[in-house]
Amino acid sequence: MNRLTTLLFAAYVPMQAATINLDTWYQFGFTLEGVTATGCAPADPSGPFCTPSSGTPTTFLDAAPWTFTAPTGGVLVTLVDAFTTVEAFELFDGGVSQGITSAPDPTGDCGDDPALCLLDPNSSKGTFFLAAGPHSLTVSPTLSPEELGSGFLIAQSAVPEPATWLLTGLAVAGLGVWRRKELL
DSSP states (O other): OOHHHHHHHHHHSOOOOEEOOTTOEEEEEEOSTTSOOBOOBTTSTTSOBOOOOSSSOEEEOOSSOEEEEEOTTOEEEEEEEOSBSOOEEEEEETTEEEEEOOOOOTTOBOTTOHHHHHHOTTSOEEEEEEOSEEEEEEEEEEEOTTSOEEEEEEEEESSOOHHHHHHHHHHHHHHHHHHHHHHO
16 A cells, blocks of 8 residues: 555544543543543553552543443543643533533642542532443543643442442431431
């Protein structure tokens, strides 16, 4: 094949999507507003070098789109900015916007831990519900004044685990017993 044929053929070969697992924090990189975020090098060779989390365990994403199948009950996808709190993001599923993260307060710096950034009131963040079934996610910065950075995402089951239901049930039962004793 000559160079032109190779380039044309490559344009028609679909890119492999990176599969993500539920309950895992993933880190992505980004540049300009409106440009689809990438993964982080070396997992995504076309992505920027990202500073890994020094706290909560995270995984660098491969190239977008990031795919998974949501279980019955759906999932909640959470996005959060990292480091300087000046960026905001839009989440897409199959090319359809799912929403935009909150407006950041540019006076902060939440560091490199997604759990701490989620708690930081200055950080841009958002949680989006996706129904059961297959999903293909991409993220695009809507604010990116530094034109380079990284953020985190996690997909978690929207239906509580059985252990959570059990603990909730026990708490309600305990309140019922306590209330009954108060009435006697």
